[in-house]
Amino acid sequence: xxxxxxxxxxxxxxxMALGGxxxxxxxxxxxxNAPTDVDARYLLPNAITGAVGLTLGSNLHMDVTALWAxxxxxxxxxxxxxxxxxxxxxxxIWNAYYSGPLEDLxxxxxxxxxxxxxxxxxxxxxxxxxxxxxxTDLWGDVPYTEALRGMxxxxxxxxxxxxxxxxxxxxxxxxxxxxxxxxxxGTVVEDGDLIYGGDLTRWTQFANSLRMRLxxxxxxxxxxxAEQEFAAAYAAGGFTSNADNAQLDYVGDGTWxxxxxxxxxxxxxxxxxxxxxxxxxxxxxxxLPLYAKVNVYGTYAGAPNGYDNPPYPRDSISRIGxxxxxxxxxxxxxxxxxxxxxEAEAAERGWIAADAAELYKAAIRADLEWNGVPEGDxxxxxxxxxxxxxxGADGLRQIALQKWIAxxxxxxxxxxxxxxxxxxxxQAGPDAVNGGVIPVRLxxxxxxxxxxxxxxxxxISNQGGASLxxxxxxxx
Numbered sequence: 001x002x003x004x005x006x007x008x009x010x011x012x013x014x015x016m017a018l019g020g021x022x023x024x025x026x027x028x029x030x031x032x033n034a035p036t037d038v039d040a041r042y043l044l045p046n047a048i049t050g051a052v053g054l055t056l057g058s059n060l061h062m063d064v065t066a067l068w069a070x071x072x073x074x075x076x077x078x079x080x081x082x083x084x085x086x087x088x089x090x091x092x093i094w095n096a097y098y099s100g101p102l103e104d105l106x107x108x109x110x111x112x113x114x115x116x117x118x119x120x121x122x123x124x125x126x127x128x129x130x131x132x133x134x135x136t137d138l139w140g141d142v143p144y145t146e147a148l149r150g151m152x153x154x155x156x157x158x159x160x161x162x163x164x165x166x167x168x169x170x171x172x173x174x175x176x177x178x179x180x181x182x183x184x185x186g187t188v189v190e191d192g193d194l195i196y197g198g199d200l201t202r203w204t205q206f207a208n209s210l211r212m213r214l215x216x217x218x219x220x221x222x223x224x225x226a227e228q229e230f231a232a233a234y235a236a237g238g239f240t241s242n243a244d245n246a247q248l249d250y251v252g253d254g255t256w257x258x259x260x261x262x263x264x265x266x267x268x269x270x271x272x273x274x275x276x277x278x279x280x281x282x283x284x285x286x287x288l289p290l291y292a293k294v295n296v297y298g299t300y301a302g303a304p305n306g307y308d309n310p311p312y313p314r315d316s317i318s319r320i321g322x323x324x325x326x327x328x329x330x331x332x333x334x335x336x337x338x339x340x341x342x343e344a345e346a347a348e349r350g351w352i353a354a355d356a357a358e359l360y361k362a363a364i365r366a367d368l369e370w371n372g373v374p375e376g377d378x379x380x381x382x383x384x385x386x387x388x389x390x391x392g393a394d395g396l397r398q399i400a401l402q403k404w405i406a407x408x409x410x411x412x413x414x415x416x417x418x419x420x421x422x423x424x425x426x427q428a429g430p431d432a433v434n435g436g437v438i439p440v441r442l443x444x445x446x447x448x449x450x451x452x453x454x455x456x457x458x459x460i461s462n463q464g465g466a467s468l469x470x471x472x473x474x475x476x
Contacts, residue, residue, distance in 0.1 A: 039111075040107070040108045040111045040112060040117070040120045040124075040192070041192040042192065043104045043107055043108050043111075043192075044104075044108055044120075044123070044124070044192040044193060044194075045192050045193075045194050046101075046104050047101045047104035047105050047108060047124075047127060048101075048127065048193075048194045048195060048248060049194070049248070050096075050100040050101040050104065051100075051101035051105075051127065051130070051131045052248045052259075052331045052333065053259050053331075054093070054096050054097060054100065054101065055131070055134050055333075055412055056259070056331040056332075056333070056409070056410060056411075056412075057259030057260065057263070057331075058259055058260060058262075058263035059089075059092065059093060059096075060093055060138075060411070060412060061260075061410070061411040061412060062260060062263065062270060062411070063080050063089070064080055064085065064089075064093075064411070064442075065411035065412045065414070065415040066411030066414065066415075067080055067081045067273075067305065067411075068083075068411075068415050068438055068439060069404070069407075069411055069414040069415040069418050069426070070273040070275040070276065070305050070426050071272070071273055071276055071407075071408055071409075071411060071414060072270050072271065072272060072273055072303075072320070072411075073270075073271050073272065073273040073274065073302060073303025073304060073305050073310075073317070074269060074270065074271075074303070074305075074310070075269050075270070075271050075303050075310055075312075075314045075317055076268075076269035076310075076314065077269050078307055078308060078309070078310060078431075081305055081306060081307070081429070082306050082307065082308050082429060082431045082432050082433055083306075083428070083432050083433055083434035083438070083439050083468065084433045084434075085439075085442070085468075087445060087446050090442055090443060090444075090445045091445035091446070091447055093138070093442070094139075094444075094445045094448075095445075097131065097134075097135050098143075098147065098148065101127075101131050102128070102131055102132065102135070102147070102148060103148055105124050105127055105128040105131060106128070106148040108120060108121075108123075108124035108127075109121050109124040109125055109128060112124055117186070118181045118182060118183050118186070119182050119183055119186045119200065121181065122178040122179070122181050122182045122203070123178075123193065123203055125174045125175075125177075125178045126174075126175065126178050126203060126206060126207045126210070128174070129171040129174050129175050129178075129207075129210060129214075130210055130333065130334075132144065132167065132171060133168075133171055133210075133213075133214055134412055136164050136167045136168070137217070137412070137416050137472065138412075138441065138442045139441065139442055139444060139466075140164045140441060140459075140463055140466065140472045140473060141161040141162060141163050141164055141167075141459040141462060141463055141473075142161055142162065142164075142167070142459075143159035143160065143161055143162065143452075143455075144162040144166075144167050144170070145159075145160070145162055145170075146159035146160055147159050158451070158452045158454070158455060159452070159455065160455050160458075161455050161456065161458065161459030161462075163462065163473070164472060164473040164474070165473055168214060168217070168218065168474075171214060172211060172214055172215065172229050175207045175208070175210055175211040175214070175233070176211060176229075176232065176233070178207050179203075179204040179207050179208070179236070182200050182203070182204065184200060186200075194248055194249075195246055195247070195248060195333075196246075202244055202246075204236075204237070205237060205238055205239050205240070205244050206239075206244075206246045206334065208233045208234075208236045208237055208238045209233075209238035209239050209244075209246075209334055209338075209339045209342075210334060211229060211230075211232075211233035211236075212230050212233045212234060212238055212339060212342045212343070212346075213334065213338070213342060213413075214229070215227075215228075215229035215230035215233060216230060216342050216345060216346070216420075217416065217420060217474050218474055219345075219349070219420065220420060220474065220475075220476035221473060221474040221475075221476050222474075223349075226351075227346075227349070227351040230342075230346050230351050230352070231346075231351055231352055234343065234346065234351075234352050238339045238343075239334075239335075239336040239339045240336070241336055241366075242335070242336045242337075242366055242369060242370045244336055245330075245332055245333075245334070245335045245336055245370070246332070246333040246334045246335075247330040247331060247332045247333060247335075248330060248331045248333070249328070249330045250327065250328050250329070250330065250331075251328070252326070252327030252328035253327075254327075257327040257328075258325070258326065258327055258328065258329040258330070258331065259331070260320070260324070260325050260329070261325055261326055261327045261329060262327075264320070264325055268314075268319070270319070270320060271302065271303035271317040271318055271319055271320070272291060272292040272302050272303065272317075272318045272319070272320060272321075273302050273303060273304075273305055274301075274302030274303055274304045274305070275302065275305065275424070275426060276291065276292075276302060276405075276408070277291075277292055277300050277301065277302035277318060278302060279401075279405065279424065280292075280405070281300065282386070283381075283384070283386055283387060284381070284384065285381065285405070286368065286373045286374075286377040286378075286381055287367075287368070287371055287373065287405070287408075288300060289321065290321050290323045290324070290371050290372075290373075291320070291321045291324060291408055292318040292319070292320065292321050293318050293319045293320070293321055293322070294318065295315060295316050295317055295318050296315040296316065297316065300318050301316055301317050301318055302317060302318060303317045303318075304429060305428075305429045306428050306429010306430060306431055306432045307429050307430065307431050308431035309431075323371070323372075324408065324409050329409075331409075332409060332410060333410075334413075335366070335367070335370065335406070336366050336370075337363050337364075337366040337367035337370065337406045338363075338403065338406065338407065338413075340359050340360075340362050340363030340366055341359075341360070341363040341399055341402065341403040341406065343359045343363075344356045344357075344359035344360040344363055344399050345396060345399050347359055348391070348392075348395050348396055348399070349396075356389070356391065356395060357389040357391065357395075360389045360395070360398065360399055360402070361382050361389065363399075363402065363403075363406070364378075364381070364382055364387070364402055364406075365378055365382065367405075367406040368381065387402075396421070397421075397423050400417065400421040400423040400424070401423060401424050403417060404417065404418065404423070404424055419440050419471070419472070419475045420474065420475065426438055434468050434469065435469065437469060439468035439469065440468070440469060440470070440471050440472070440475060441466070441468065441470060441471070441472055442468075443466055443467060443468060444456060444459075444460070444466055
């Protein structure tokens with residue numbers, strides 16, 4: 001019998017309490033205070049909640065990437081919104097990934113392989129690919145092949161930094177291989193799967209969809225590789241409806257709430273960016289009342305990004321809309337709408353034999369339907385001249401803009417896509433401390449220089465720098 005989600009949430013929270021102590025030495029060493037041989041049925045929900053909470057919760061999403069992608073604005077604590085990000089925040093994100101979900105997923109994959117449980121290993125590999133893609137898309141070259149092996153025979157506590165190119169090659173290969181290793185007659189970690197409840201067909205679709213995402217990230221740096229990987233993943237089959245979305249649902253009972261709702265209960269400093277609200281208003285977009293609340297004057301007004309001391313009354317700007325900040329808001333890892341936008345771009349580039357205009361319209365429709373927009377409003381919105389597909393270079397810009405809108409709630413991927421496409425044309429705020437430009441990466445935490453300095457220095461040299469303004473390998 002399948003146990004309810006709150007059972008697995010409780011198990012995950014219990015494990016987080018056991019494994020939450022960090023030794024402060026490096027983000028890639030095993031934690032001596034954490035359990036080292038926990039059954040994967042408990043590790044999987046812990047890994048899912050940890051990875052989703054880190055990526056789509058309060059710290060990285062709300063306080064860094066969604067600010068830099070200008071989905072949100074800061075109305076009070078505006079340091080990160082003006083790009084003055086502290087080393088302690090960077091260190092916290094780095095440590096949290098390596099000593100949290102990446103460590104859990106490493107054990108899940110290892111257990112699955114040793115115990116001949118192919119579904120466990122396959123799901124672990126897929127989640128590992130998603131989580132590691134977030135990490136490398138923040139820092140570029142990072143520890144990967146030697147990471148998380150400090151306590152293993154032949155392991156090291158000073159891992160090399162793999163190139164982002166080699167990491168992408170490995171992740172794409174894992175996503176291509178994982179579905180073929182699954183056993184359809186088996187179950188996934190004895191019901192510990194909080195995303196798909198053991199549905200291997202949907203895990204296969206997610207692997208193919210994520211492979212399309214990562215392939216598209218390479219469009220400007222290695223178009224041949226990108227086309228090859230994308231076409232293969234497309235042929236294998238990604239999401240086919242909103243029911244396939246990879247997302248984590250929340251009970252909303254006070255103990256198992258959407259992380260942003262929990263975060264906003266104790267503070268009220270985030271608002272919707274002026275860039276987002278102005279864009280939605282210019283397009284007469286029916287998602288505006290869903291993305292934002294009206295201010296005290298009954299109107300929509302966004303928070304301009306990049307002010308050290310915001311020059312507006314805090315009650316004059318629109319807070320995040322209830323559908324995106326309630327206790328039961330789902331955290332969407334990847335959506336059907338995103339897959340359709342990826343396919344539309346691939347069709348426009350000639351990578352797949354499909355109609356870019358139809359895929360573009362289908363992508364917008366999928367996101368509007370997921371948001372509960374009425375059918376008549378969907379038809380009217382798609383028919384607008386400002387929304388109707390133009391094709392060519394203009395079409396690619398339209399895809400990028402509409403995807404940026406649809407990725408609301410997923411700051412890391414919105415930030416990655418803005419860096420890849422350069423669209424929408426975001427501008428840094430007046431008090432930006434980063435030379436007046438939006439950062440294109442996170443710098444490495446300083447403790448890595450102290451404890452793994454030789455490998456870090458080599459990685460920085462290989463990349464030609466690692467400041468906020470030094471682009472990643474795929475960012476052309």
